[in-house]
Amino acid sequence: MIPRIRRARLRGQDGLHVLELKDDRIATVTPERDASLADGELDAAGGLVLPSFIDLHLHLDLAYSLDLVPPNRSGTLVEAIGLYAAAKENFTPASVCERAVRAIEDEIAFGTGAIRNHVDVGQTAGLRLCEGVLAAREKTKGRIDIQIVTFPQDGVIRDAGAIDRMREAMRMGCDLVGGIAHYERTPTDSQRQIELLFDLAEEFDADIDCHIDETDSPESRCVEYLAAETIKRGWQGRVTASHVCALASYEPVHAAKVVALLAEAHVHVVTNPGVNLHLQGRFDTYPKRRGLTRVRQLMTAGVNVSAGQDCIKDPFYPFGTGQMLEVAHLLAHADHLSSASQIEQVMDAITVNPARAMRRTDYGIEPGCRADLVVLPVENVHEAIRLRPRPTAVLKAGRHV
Ligand SMILES: [Zn+2]
Known part of the structure; x- marks a missing residue:
C-alpha cells in the first residue's frame, strides 16, 4: 500500500499536489510544499495523475482470435460474425481464458482500471466462452474491475434459445x-x-448494454425503440447503447429527434472509434463515411458518451492494443474533437463518462474516491493524448499492479 503520491499534476489545477492514501482510498489532496521524499512514497515527478482509465466496451472472448479464423475478405461486420460463428464451435473455456487474460494484462499495463466486457452467449457459443471469461476475471481479481455483459452475438430471435443461455449466464455471475x-x-x-432484453433485465434487476444500429444504413432505427422502452420501463440511467453508427446517416431532422430522445431517456452511448472507422463505410466508394455515431452532437445535447476499445486483434478488427489513450487519440481524429475543450471531452470519454455509465460513485481524484490511479509522464491531458505514453505507475486500490 502506497501512503502518498508526491509531486502529482492534476487535471485543471495549477501546481503540484500530494495525494494522501488511506486503506484503498484517497484521503486528502493538498498542494505540494516539500521537495524531500519519504520511503514508500510514490514520486509522480510532475507527471499527470488521473483516475484509471475505463474501457466501457470490450470483447475478451474475441481477443487475439484473428489467427484462429479465416480472413475477413470483405472487412464487414456481417462477415466477421459468420467467420467467428464457425470458429467458436472449437473454443474451450481454457483457451478463451488464456487469450482473455492476455488482453486484460495489456489493458492493466496501459492504465485501465475497469472494463465492461461483452461475452458471446448463444446456441453456438453455449456458455463455454462465458466460462472462459469468468475464469479470466477470477484470475485477475483485485487488479482490475470487470463487468460482464451477456451478449447474444448471433441474435435473440434468429438464434432461438439465446435468451435462455443469457439467463443462465446471468445466474453464473454476469x-x-x-x-x-x-x-x-x-x-x-x-x-x-x-x-426481451428488458424482460430479462427486470428479472435480474440488471442494467442493459446493447449493440445497436452498428451499420451505415439509415434504415436501421433500433435505438429510438431502445430509448422509448427505457422510458416505458423506468430504466433511465441504466441503459447503454453501443456503437449507434446509423444515427450518423439519418437525415438531420430525424437525427435531432433521436438525439433528444436519447438525452431524455438518459441512455449512455459508447462509440468505438477504431472499430467503427474500420468496419463501417465498407459499402461506400468516395467520399467514405467515418462510421462513428454523432459524437459531438450527442455530447452537446448532454448525452453521456464514452469511447471503447471493442476489439483486440480479432476477425472484426486486426488492430487494437488495449491502450485507452490510443482510443482517445482515434476519437479526437474521427470527429474533429481538436480544440482545447474538446480534447478534455475526449479524456472524459475514457474516464469520468464511462464511470457514470457504470454508476460508479467513488471514481475520481477526490477524498473518498478509490485509489485506482494512473501516473503518466506528461504535464497535461493534451500531451497525454498526443504522445500516448506508457504509464510510470498504475495503482489499484492504492497498490501497484
Ligand atoms: Zn462490441
Missing part, C-alpha cells in the same frame, strides 16, 4: 444484459429483441 438489436431479420424482430 452483470448486465446485452443485445444486438440491428442484427435480427426484420425491424419487428429487432423491436421484439429489445422487449
Whole structure:
C-alpha cells in the first residue's frame, strides 16, 4: 500500500499536489510544499495523475482470435460474425481464458482500471466462452474491475434459445444484459429483441448494454425503440447503447429527434472509434463515411458518451492494443474533437463518462474516491493524448499492479 503520491499534476489545477492514501482510498489532496521524499512514497515527478482509465466496451472472448479464423475478405461486420460463428464451435473455456487474460494484462499495463466486457452467449457459443471469461476475471481479481455483459452475438430471435443461455449466464455471475438489436431479420424482430432484453433485465434487476444500429444504413432505427422502452420501463440511467453508427446517416431532422430522445431517456452511448472507422463505410466508394455515431452532437445535447476499445486483434478488427489513450487519440481524429475543450471531452470519454455509465460513485481524484490511479509522464491531458505514453505507475486500490 502506497501512503502518498508526491509531486502529482492534476487535471485543471495549477501546481503540484500530494495525494494522501488511506486503506484503498484517497484521503486528502493538498498542494505540494516539500521537495524531500519519504520511503514508500510514490514520486509522480510532475507527471499527470488521473483516475484509471475505463474501457466501457470490450470483447475478451474475441481477443487475439484473428489467427484462429479465416480472413475477413470483405472487412464487414456481417462477415466477421459468420467467420467467428464457425470458429467458436472449437473454443474451450481454457483457451478463451488464456487469450482473455492476455488482453486484460495489456489493458492493466496501459492504465485501465475497469472494463465492461461483452461475452458471446448463444446456441453456438453455449456458455463455454462465458466460462472462459469468468475464469479470466477470477484470475485477475483485485487488479482490475470487470463487468460482464451477456451478449447474444448471433441474435435473440434468429438464434432461438439465446435468451435462455443469457439467463443462465446471468445466474453464473454476469452483470448486465446485452443485445444486438440491428442484427435480427426484420425491424419487428429487432423491436421484439429489445422487449426481451428488458424482460430479462427486470428479472435480474440488471442494467442493459446493447449493440445497436452498428451499420451505415439509415434504415436501421433500433435505438429510438431502445430509448422509448427505457422510458416505458423506468430504466433511465441504466441503459447503454453501443456503437449507434446509423444515427450518423439519418437525415438531420430525424437525427435531432433521436438525439433528444436519447438525452431524455438518459441512455449512455459508447462509440468505438477504431472499430467503427474500420468496419463501417465498407459499402461506400468516395467520399467514405467515418462510421462513428454523432459524437459531438450527442455530447452537446448532454448525452453521456464514452469511447471503447471493442476489439483486440480479432476477425472484426486486426488492430487494437488495449491502450485507452490510443482510443482517445482515434476519437479526437474521427470527429474533429481538436480544440482545447474538446480534447478534455475526449479524456472524459475514457474516464469520468464511462464511470457514470457504470454508476460508479467513488471514481475520481477526490477524498473518498478509490485509489485506482494512473501516473503518466506528461504535464497535461493534451500531451497525454498526443504522445500516448506508457504509464510510470498504475495503482489499484492504492497498490501497484
Ligand atoms: Zn462490441
